Amino acid sequence: MTPLVFVHGFMGGSKQWKLQAPLAGDRKLIAIDLPGFGKNAHKDALRSIPEFAEWVLAEVDAEQFDLLGHSMGGMIAQEMIQLAPDRVRKLVQYATGAEGIIPERFEPIETSIQRAHADGAKSTARRISATWFLDIETAQEFPACARIAEACSLQAIIAGLEAMQNWSGLTHLAKIALPTLVLWGDRDRTYSWSQTETLWHNIPDCRLAVLPACAHAVHLENPILFNQLVSDFLETNL
Template sequence: MIPLVLVHGFMGGSAQWDLQQDRLARDRPLIVVDLPGFGENNSAPPIDSIPGFADWVVAHLDSLGVTRFHLMGHSMGGMIVQQMARQAPDRIDRLVLYSTGVVGILPGRFETIAQSKERAAQDGVKPTARRIAATWFLDSKTAPKYEACARIAEQTAPAAFDAGLDAMQNWSGAEALGAIRSETLVLWGDGDRTYPWSQTEKLWQGVPDAQLAVVPGCAHAVHLEKPMLFNTLVSDFLAER
């Protein structure tokens, strides 16, 4: 059975996938990672480039003896898995690009990367992490899963905060979209404040074998806002045909 590898985004962690464990693990093994500087791996030296993150994930899978896999990336994790599709195309079966885009400068984001850095320098990383996590939910801080998500975001190491923003700002996958060979699902919440529709449309139109799922009434964290629908969409996409 081909496993599904889940790659979280900026200020995320493996714990954010708790609502996916039962449903998505029903049909295949799940491999969840904590990127260096984030989540339960926040003591590891941070990485400041998307290719560097991709190399780390591939090396981690090598250490587990995993040679072929389905791959899902959320937000910054979506950039990482696009990069992995460049670096290890023969190892990826199906690909899920979730709430992500083709460039890391995040045009239309709720604030610029420079502003996020300034706020973190002024207010500290933990308060900034909680503030940014609120933008991931349509209902902001009143969303049922906000607090759990914010606690994961708070684990981000200060050096990893800046390094992650630098990694995104300096990356573009636009020119490589047409070379992605895996069957791909592009999944997006229609209220996303981080990635506008223009970014999602470029993924959908640019990847040769791409399907699109737009979830209404969700922001950046569809997997936490509407987990049953999210899990059904991903499970159906990965189902054997």
């Protein structure tokens, strides 16, 4: 069975996919830690979405794989398709968009950059990671996510924010020539419906799943439904 590669989002890491273990079955799960984040938090973060995409392609040794990108990881996944379209069989775009400028984000990226400089890395990590959950700091999985985010340096936080801010994939959406699933939580504070709708309407072979009463971390807030939707998509002959 085709391996599934997970590309986490901003201030994320491979440990955030622990509840997706049921997706393994007969398939290999490959969870990436981007430079500057997760288990690679000791490394300097890269400064552009294309650089991250090139790094992931070099890191994954599978000749062909399915690809799931979350948030900033979804942007990276779109770039990976442009660089190596033949290596990806199916694509999952999860809680992400095609534009780095996100007008309806809980705060403008420029504000996040300014506050990160003022408040420091650890405070910024906890504050932003709380927005990923519908129940904010009281969410069951918030402490684990906050610990992963807190490992990030200020350099990685600023680099990640600037990489997103300076990126757009709008002109490439129509060129994504493979089956795609767009997943979105209807209470997402980071990516609005307009971003999700843009993906859905512009990727040619695209299907949409909207999960109710979830924010930006659907895979942790409703893992059973999330896993079922991803599994059905990957295993269906389209």
